[in-house]
Amino acid sequence: VTRQKLLPEDVGTDDCLTSYTYIYSPDLLKDQVAFITGGGSGIGLRIAEIFMRHGCDTVIASRNLDKLNEAAKKLSAVSGRRCLPLCIDVRQPDSIMAAVDETLKEFGRVDILVNNAAGNFLCPATALSFNAFKTVLDIDTLGTFNTSKVVYEKWFKDHGGSVVNISATLGYRGQALQVHAGSAKAANDAMTKHLAVEWGPSGVRVNAVAPGPISGTEGYRRLGGPRGEAAGAFQSIPLQRAGNKTEMAHCALFLASRASSYTTGAILVADGGAWLTSANDFSMLLGIASSKSAKL
Numbered sequence: 001v002t003r004q005k006l007l008p009e010d011v012g013t014d015d016c017l018t019s020y021t022y023i024y025s026p027d028l029l030k031d032q033v034a035f036i037t038g039g040g041s042g043i044g045l046r047i048a049e050i051f052m053r054h055g056c057d058t059v060i061a062s063r064n065l066d067k068l069n070e071a072a073k074k075l076s077a078v079s080g081r082r083c084l085p086l087c088i089d090v091r092q093p094d095s096i097m098a099a100v101d102e103t104l105k106e107f108g109r110v111d112i113l114v115n116n117a118a119g120n121f122l123c124p125a126t127a128l129s130f131n132a133f134k135t136v137l138d139i140d141t142l143g144t145f146n147t148s149k150v151v152y153e154k155w156f157k158d159h160g161g162s163v164v165n166i167s168a169t170l171g172y173r174g175q176a177l178q179v180h181a182g183s184a185k186a187a188n189d190a191m192t193k194h195l196a197v198e199w200g201p202s203g204v205r206v207n208a209v210a211p212g213p214i215s216g217t218e219g220y221r222r223l224g225g226p227r228g229e230a231a232g233a234f235q236s237i238p239l240q241r242a243g244n245k246t247e248m249a250h251c252a253l254f255l256a257s258r259a260s261s262y263t264t265g266a267i268l269v270a271d272g273g274a275w276l277t278s279a280n281d282f283s284m285l286l287g288i289a290s291s292k293s294a295k296l
């Protein structure tokens with residue numbers, strides 16, 4: 001008897017999948033438009049690809065326009081849908097307003113907002129500067145609020161829509177070296193619920209996906225994922241492995257689409273059960289608990 005491996009395909013380069021098997025209808029997002037922050041790399045890029053394969057046009061928006069231009073070409077080539085790359089810094093409301101105006105000019109609508117952009121690094125609280133803590137809060141939490149508010153006021157308020165925030169389970173039990181990111185994501189989980197309540201009557205759903213360690217991304221590398229994997233750290237996760245980007249994109253697709261039409265204010269935990277059981281302490285894992293270095 002072969003034990004079933006709960007490992008769905010994630011076959012491809014770091015950029016786009018080379019093969020894909022549908023688990024939802026290919027028309028699930030037909031002719032909708034999604035605005036995805038941080039859509040030029042990692043989990044955001046895979047979300048853009050999977051949404052486009054389901055009939056959606058996308059805007060991918062972040063700081064590095066060269067990276068976005070290259071990603072947009074690849075995304076359009078694999079999906080046959082339109083992808084508009086736009087330069088924003090989620091800390092700068094004016095840049096978001098200009099990008100949403102451009103989106104409405106190009107596509108005439110926006111149906112889905114994915115707040116995926118974030119910044120993170122490992123750093124002990126004592127070594128973390130005041131500005132470093134503020135920077136992560138500014139990107140992760142204020143950035144999520146800024147983008148949600150602009151998209152709501154310019155379109156969702158009158159037409160409805162779906163917001164998907166990308167959170168993390170890292171703060172659920174507390175973790176060394178992560179007070180900045182854990183605090184930011186906890187605030188985002190609260191924001192998800194508050195905005196779900198306030199915007200529900202306008203036909204706007206607000207939900208979140210909370211990943212655990214997800215391989216093949218900058219975040220995974222920065223947080224010591226490959227070292228953790230080599231040290232057998234993921235054996236304490238019930239599903240005994242890191243997740244992959246396609247799995248996160250499928251969660252975002254569910255929450256963004258009519259498949260979850262009666263779901264709002266929900267946080268979909270997608271971490272292989274990690275936070276329930278794991279000794280999820282990076283400092284122990286990486287042997288750097290007593291490090292005084294600000295730049296790990």
Ligand SMILES: CC/C=C\C/C=C\C/C=C\C/C=C\C/C=C\C/C=C\C=C\C(=O)SCCNC(=O)CCNC(=O)[C@H](O)C(C)(C)COP(=O)(O)OP(=O)(O)OC[C@H]1O[C@@H](n2cnc3c(N)ncnc32)[C@H](O)[C@@H]1OP(=O)(O)O
Pocket residue numbers: 118119120121122123128129130131132133135136168169170181211212213214218219220221222223224225226228229233234237271274275278279280281285294295296
């Ligand atoms: C992955 C898991 C691996 C192993 C786990 C094993 C077992 C655990 C089992 C279960 C655990 C379950 C769940 C947890 C799993 C996953 C982790 C969860 C979350 C992951 C989140 C992310 O991945 S976020 C995306 C990551 N990508 C990026 O960060 C890219 C974008 N980043 C940036 O742009 C920069 O890094 C930035 C965030 C610093 C912002 O840049 P910028 O605006 O240019 O700011 P700066 O001017 O450069 O800096 C501002 C201040 O910050 C200080 N700083 C910068 N870098 C560092 C650092 N590395 N350390 C300390 N301080 C830093 C800088 O000095 C500035 O402060 P000053 O006081 O000097 O002004």
Ligand SMILES: NC(=O)C1=CN([C@@H]2O[C@H](COP(=O)(O)OP(=O)(O)OC[C@H]3O[C@@H](n4cnc5c(N)ncnc54)[C@H](OP(=O)(O)O)[C@@H]3O)[C@@H](O)[C@H]2O)C=CC1
Pocket residue numbers: 037038039040041042043044061062063064065067088089090091115116117118119120139143166167168169210211212213214215217218219220
């Ligand atoms: N990988 C993992 O293990 C986990 C990831 N997550 C979450 O998943 C999401 C994606 O992370 P991941 O794919 O790993 O990492 P990436 O570094 O690939 O993605 C982060 C993205 O955010 C963009 N970004 C960063 N700062 C800004 C800014 N100020 N304005 C606009 N865009 C910005 C970056 O683009 P650019 O540099 O061009 O601005 C980049 O595309 C994040 O929310 C992260 O917290 C949660 C748990 C675990």
